[in-house]
Amino acid sequence: MQLEQKVSRIRRQMRQLGPLLKGTLIDREIPCGKPNCRCKKGQGHPGLYLTYSSEGKTKTVYISKKMAPKVRKWAKNYGQFKCLLEEMFQVQLKIIKEGK
Numbered sequence: 001m002q003l004e005q006k007v008s009r010i011r012r013q014m015r016q017l018g019p020l021l022k023g024t025l026i027d028r029e030i031p032c033g034k035p036n037c038r039c040k041k042g043q044g045h046p047g048l049y050l051t052y053s054s055e056g057k058t059k060t061v062y063i064s065k066k067m068a069p070k071v072r073k074w075a076k077n078y079g080q081f082k083c084l085l086e087e088m089f090q091v092q093l094k095i096i097k098e099g100k
């Protein structure tokens, strides 16, 4: 396959991806911080959380059960997007080296 065709294919695949979500999804138990809650005794609230960094700080957002399937899909799309981005980079490097 021609390198230019490869780039077109990658661009097409990028366009076909749905919404993208940057960050890391984690399933875990987290204490809510309320003084009389059961989680004070060590049992946190199970749930899905998104961690991301903003201005050098790591932040965590709780994702509701209702949103979870959607959010998982967005995160998966982002992973695929990153793979495509890397693939495109490799093809473009070849194009640069071949000087065409």
Ligand SMILES: [Zn+2]
Binding pocket: 031, 032, 033, 034, 037, 038, 039, 040, 045
């Ligand atoms: Zn709690």
